[in-house]
Amino acid sequence: MEISARKRDALPASQLYAWRTKAQQRGQTSEEQRLQQAENARLKREVTRLEEEIAFLKKAAAYFAKMPK
Template sequence: MAKQATPMKKTRARHSDAYREEALALADRVGVTAAARDLGLQPSQLYQWRAKVQQKQNASEREQALAEENARLKRQLAEISEELAITKKAVYFAKNLK
């Protein structure tokens, strides 16, 4: 019995973040298909990388907006707390004037 030839398994290439950034920059300059052809990648891979970068940017924009809102609410809370303290003192002194 003859052994059948087994196809070689392809190992997935791991690309560094710097490589991905440069590949996306190249894709922006010359187009995705041309960049993929030059780099030996599939165009879909570049589109996936681009989508992940955009998702991270959107997340950081949301975090920034939440941080700004949090700071605004903290300022508002401090102002209202100060007004409440002043009102309590005014009520105390008004009771003592009688």
């Protein structure tokens, strides 16, 4: 298909290779973006979990601070 398109449209082979390379790079960029989004989602869940843990520990510290010694 590459050769027939090149012959039909009288495109230099280098142009087709450049387009293909650019398209492949965009595909890799999309994959990298997908991985980045997945990592961001994981980190947001981790932040939420840690914030909940901090809130619990603050309450526990306040409770134990009120206990008579």
